[in-house]
Amino acid sequence: MKIGNLAHLTGLSVHTIRYYEKIGLLPDASRDAGGRRQYGMEIANWLTFLKHLKATGMGISGMVRYAQLRAEGPQTAAARRQMLEDQRRTVQQQIDALQATLPVLDNKIEIYKDMEKAHVMEADHARDTNTIPRIQQPDKRS
Amino acid sequence: MKIGNLAHLTGLSVHTIRYYEKIGLLPDASRDAGGRRQYGMEIANWLTFLKHLKATGMGISGMVRYAQLRAEGPQTAAARRQMLEDQRRTVQQQIDALQATLPVLDNKIEIYKDMEKAHVMEADHARDTNTIPRIQQPDKRS
DNA sequence: CTAGATGTTCGAGTGCACTCTAGGTCAAGC
DNA sequence: GCTTGACCTAGAGTGCACTCGAACATCTAG
Numbered sequence: 001m002k003i004g005n006l007a008h009l010t011g012l013s014v015h016t017i018r019y020y021e022k023i024g025l026l027p028d029a030s031r032d033a034g035g036r037r038q039y040g041m042e043i044a045n046w047l048t049f050l051k052h053l054k055a056t057g058m059g060i061s062g063m064v065r066y067a068q069l070r071a072e073g074p075q076t077a078a079a080r081r082q083m084l085e086d087q088r089r090t091v092q093q094q095i096d097a098l099q100a101t102l103p104v105l106d107n108k109i110e111i112y113k114d115m116e117k118a119h120v121m122e123a124d125h126a127r128d129t130n131t132i133p134r135i136q137q138p139d140k141r142s
Numbered sequence: 143m144k145i146g147n148l149a150h151l152t153g154l155s156v157h158t159i160r161y162y163e164k165i166g167l168l169p170d171a172s173r174d175a176g177g178r179r180q181y182g183m184e185i186a187n188w189l190t191f192l193k194h195l196k197a198t199g200m201g202i203s204g205m206v207r208y209a210q211l212r213a214e215g216p217q218t219a220a221a222r223r224q225m226l227e228d229q230r231r232t233v234q235q236q237i238d239a240l241q242a243t244l245p246v247l248d249n250k251i252e253i254y255k256d257m258e259k260a261h262v263m264e265a266d267h268a269r270d271t272n273t274i275p276r277i278q279q280p281d282k283r284s
Numbered sequence: 285c286t287a288g289a290t291g292t293t294c295g296a297g298t299g300c301a302c303t304c305t306a307g308g309t310c311a312a313g314c
Numbered sequence: 315g316c317t318t319g320a321c322c323t324a325g326a327g328t329g330c331a332c333t334c335g336a337a338c339a340t341c342t343a344g
Contacts, residue, residue, distance in 0.1 A: 004290065014291085015333055034340050036291055049246075056243045060331065074261050081254035088247045091240050098237050101198045104191075105230045112223035119216050146320065156321085157303055165301095176310050178321055202301065285344100292339065302328085309322065314315105 001039040003029075010047045017047075024064050025050060056091045143181040145171075152189045159189075166206050167192060198233045 007014045020026045021037075026046070029037035053063050066083055069076040149156045162168045163179075168188070171179035195205050208225055211218040 002291075013333075016331085018292090019332065034291075036340080049250075052243055052246045055239055056247065057240075074257060077254050077257040077261060081251055081258070084247050084251050084254070088244065088251070091243055091247070095237055095240050097197055098199075098233050098240070101194055101233055102230065104194045105198065105226050105233070108191075109223055109226050109230070112219050112226070115216060115219040116223065119219060144321075155303075158301090160322090161302065176321080178310085287344095288342090290339100290341075293337090295335090297334070298332085300330085304327070305325090307323090310320085312318090312320105314317085 001041075001044075003037045003039070006039045006044060006047070009044050010051070012047065012051075020047075020050075023060065025060070025067055053087070056087050057094055058087055062087075143183075143186075145179045145181070148181045148186060148189070151186050152193070154189065154193075162189075162192075165202065167202070167209055195229070198229050199236055200229055204229075 001009075003014050003017055006012075007017055010017075012020075017026070021028060026043065029039060029043075032038050050063055053066065058066075062083070066080060069080050069083070143151075145156050145159055148154075149159055152159075154162075159168070163170060168185065171181060171185075174180050192205055195208070200208075204225070208222060211222050211225070
């Protein structure tokens with residue numbers, strides 16, 4: 001499989017795949033006669049797993065650390081499990097943080113619904129500012 | 143209240159507060175005799191709301207748009223409600239995406255537990271690579 | 285045989301959201 | 315009076331994760 005094909009398969013760009021190789025997330029690909037990268041299915045699986053790790057919010061540096069542990073062999077299994085367990089915890093924290101924003105949004109949405117009603121009734125003055133100051137717009141109306 | 147005080151109160155840095163003012167997230171602060179920014183409590187409340195918006199994953203540009211709508215007065219209430227409702231939807235999507243990673247992590251963690259057991263039993267060869275290729279580490283061990 | 289698609293390298297550029305530096309002013313305490 | 319520390323501005327720098335460009339090589343279909 002050539003790099004364009006792999007890119008299509010994984011949804012990553014060709015640029016990104018070469019970038020991942022450069023920073024050590026992918027093994028240096030074997031090349032065909034013309035010097036082009038040749039890939040097998042296992043790389044697609046590895047990239048898919050990397051996409052999952054990325055979806056957990058793990059950054060490049062974390063993924064590189066994971067990849068390096070992996071390269072060191074089975075004796076790092078415990079360390080890798082530890083990383084994944086840590087990451088699981090941060091995922092849960094992210095979920096909790098997002099959950100916590102929902103009532104804040106809902107609250108505001110309700111306030112706006114009331115405001116809209118009031119506005120329609122022409123009693124539309126200064127109920128907008130529930131302790132939050134108005135910002136004079138930078139006047140970018142052409 | 144001076145800027146350092148506000149920074150302490152909101153958990154933002156003084157730099158960040160000035161930056162927020164520059165990009166239009168905060169009204170141009172009134173100044174004391176010496177040209178220093180003076181703040182009231184309502185700014186702290188606004189910053190707190192911005193922190194909530196940020197926690198939803200809304201970027202600076204979105205927050206600026208919201209702030210500008212706000213500045214335009216009550217007739218933009220519906221537009222702002224729309225923004226918040228859209229944002230609520232993206233928060234839910236982010237939560238779902240994170241939730242979906244949990245089984246992937248759990249799965250891997252289980253695989254590693256098995257691997258560790260196997261490793262202890264000295265049957266520790268090549269079970270590590272479940273279709274995922276090994277990366278030769280760039281040999282950065284000092 | 286040739287056009288166009290696809291690949292190569294290296295390095296520069298992008299967008300985001302800060303974060304910091306340099307070089308100054310100003311108010312309060314000793 | 316002087317030092318200390320908080321504040322000021324304008325602009326440069328940072329870290330992340332790509333993303334793109336230039337200039338060139340090679341493969342593939344007609």
